[in-house]
Amino acid sequence: MKAAITFLLAASPLLMGQSIVSSEARAQELERVAKAATAMVDGDVCLRIETKRSREFLQKNDPRDPWIASDNFDVDHAPFIQTKKTLMRLARLCPEACDANLWMPVEGNPPRIQILIRNVYEMSSFWKWGDLHQPMPEEMRRVLATGERVTFRGKRGMISVLAPVYDSLNNIVAVVEVVSQEKRDLQENVK
């Protein structure tokens, strides 16, 4: 029975953006994928994504150039692509449209965090469109501090499960957000 339901969910292309999965069932599926993300995403590779030069500019403010940080944002292509492909594969485990996003802390006090890799449905419960980095949400702080997976129900029917990403020293260096939406907005973020 469970297999049949799973098959039906996976077969649904959800062309109209309408989910037929209950909120609880969706959260469980996302949790399963988030758990896999912890196993599959390589924290050492994640640490190599943003270039040193870009990190130096990331928190710069110049009243004469409000875009100084974003104009200098840059990544090392190989680790970015390797990690993005892993996230895309993880998203394929979801029975319905979902994104797996990578978040990484930004040094500073109070703590901040940046989304570092987004994906095709452009969904996130946390990202404010266009922000290069932002204050650390409490849920992400908890993941980074404890290694727990955290489920978060966001705006507009979004559900996110946050999972830790470890490097080879067993440090938690990043967070994967696996996110889906009850009713996908097909027009949102097409801009």
Next chain:
Amino acid sequence: MQPRGSQLRFFSLSRLAIILIGALRCSAGDLLTLPEHFRPDPFGGIVEADRSPGAAPARAITLEGARASFVSCHLLAIMPQPGDYSLDAGAFPGASGLQVELYREWFHYLPKTKNYYPDALVPVAPQYRSKLPEPDNRIANQTAQAFWLDIWIPANTTPGSYRMKAVLNAGGMLSAVPIEVKVLAAQVPAEDVVAMDHNTYGTSWLATDYPSLSQRAGDSFFTSDRYFELIQAFHRVFYENRGVFHQLGYGHGGKVGPEFAPRLEGTGKDKHIADWSLYDRHFGPLFDGSAFAKTHLGPRPIKLVYLPINPEWPASFLWWGEPGYEREFVNVVSEMERHFREKGWTTTRFEMFFNHKKRYKAFPWDGDEARFPADTAYMLEYSRLLRRAVPPGSPVKFVFRADSSWTLDRQVRELAGVVNFWVCGQGELAYQPEVARTLKQRGDTVWTYGGTPEVTEPSSHITLQVLRPWMWGIDGFVHWMATDPGPDPWFQFEGGGETLVYSGDRFGIGAPIPSVRLKLQRNAVQDITLLNEFRKTRAIEQLRAEAARRFNGTELKDWWSPRPPYADKDPLDRTNADEGIPEGPRFHEALDAGAWQRVRTYVLELARQEPAGDAK
């Protein structure tokens, strides 16, 4: 600089008008007129930005124009006391073919300047009834309502003079404005010499800006006929005003709006187009021109369109660098080429254009305004893929577009023969005339991009964006954002630097409505297109030199900037704070509202001198 021709007549009449305006204080109402470049305020005067010595509303106006073009002016219904009125815009003799279109001018309140500027144009019937103060505009002590009068001169109009009267009836008292239109034998060519492009992104804002339409359609709004009619209405309002409309259909992460791309199925070698229905409903009438059937300019396919191609469509980025990426890309784009060819959509140029930036965190390279050297390789690869997908000699016009600023000169070198449609940062191209020449010699299309003058700037400032590309010998200008009037354009207006149209929703119109600035721009495009025709009998440099002299008292060399010191830095060491060498006040604060009228006077002088038919 002295006004000439009909301009001179206007000033004579305006002196008379000043006297007459004093007399009208004791009358029920009066109808007056202003040339298009003097925008009225809601109290019977001219807006601050357009004022000049001696300018004032007048009792009559003479307009002069070529065939296949519009001529325009403002009408002012002035009533010292509140009350009802009716305006009859009049009509020309039927045999003339001249067609009158009337718009009520909305006065936008700007908190930052604490005054009113007209911009949105609400289409109204030539016989209009209302009251002052205008109830929906909510202006305390409003004593004047302005109207924009468009007069279309069809291509087959017999040259000569035509007259009509616009009549105001206020409290039973009539006031008339004689309007004369002198039609020249010259004809404005159908193809504009500069493309004025109006850009926007996505469609989610349409539901917000058109609540009546979206609420009526409910959840199916984005697949409803009304929705596609609305998008086509956007194309139409710009087309009818001699512009181009671009609407990007994908996001920085590769999410594609379902109506901007055919639906795909499968993966790898099996990926294919499964359904064209939404795409064809959206674009079919635009590509075959039928969306423009009822316009003055007639049905023609749109000139350009963004393709949905991005790093995530049609090929999944999951396969980037692997055989599957190429297979997915080539298979799907080949199917598109075949579909377009079979439909006969061979006039529109289909643009492969990468708008994404790495700062939005979805892809590792910048497609738009590239800055980092390593990003060039992606452009080369996509060029290769496009060549593989599109058979040589295809009648379907695929072009590779790049919007370039920081590294314009480098990209022009590295992407020679790869990119053939360049949209250049205006500030960067301004000091690189050799780049413009190189690109044009290659046969590439060259536009610049920038912002839109706000309503608080003199009315001529929007025409600078028409004149500059022509002076530079390039092909067009992009208003990078042309459909965002801000959260409350009606009563808390921010200036309109990102819009040239407004939602008609609050007026019961399920379509965008034009603006004064859009009309001023259109009329300038007509003029420059006609002026360009005289290159058949005169040196283009002579035409440009005289246009520059009349516009702002400059010489041709003044239109290019000296090379600024920052230009020799590594692009990665440059910042937005690096200061270019300013053009000087004649291009900015000293550019008066009458600048374009002087150019028009020149164009009309030439048009009168040319034997009929030479300037067709």
